[in-house]
Amino acid sequence: MTAPAQALRPGEQLASTVCATRVVVVRAPADGRPLIACGGEPMVAAASAPAAPPAGAGGDPVTLIGKRYVDAAGTLELLCTASGTGALTGDGDPLSLKSAKPLPASD
Template structure:
């Protein structure tokens, strides 16, 4: 996502070049393209990504302490809340937006029904 013509748009599928993480863009900012990275390397369109490591979801050979990693089915948002990604394949890399770590999106509390 380093060139200006490859701005993330809702529905885009991105893959990490550093680990097995794959995401779908749920929400993206209207103007400008943030640099989305995982494990320190910019993410690329899933169609042009190298094949995932053998062994299924997480990276083969990755041990504890390699980073927080990503979790399948969880949504990650940037600090401003303008970029939202849905993880479709887990990996050991940490998702970042313009160099700032993305956080897990929390569920909105339901209203009390008394």
């Protein structure tokens, strides 16, 4: 019998097993642990991740360093710390690039 997975915590670092993508959890849902994947394969703890493939292998980056990715509900937010060619998903749904909040106009 396997133990249930612990909930994601802000600050947790994850790495892809298929490309060089690495992310840090900024916001995570309180109820449960979503399956975060990159390039169709589940992401693993960065400390236990295999060596990343060489840069430039596989094409243009899809996940971009310094960008934040969120789910449709806004309960999951990831910060990309290393670019890669795999697309991020949460529970099978694609994560989208978070847009900047517009600043209020000053008159």
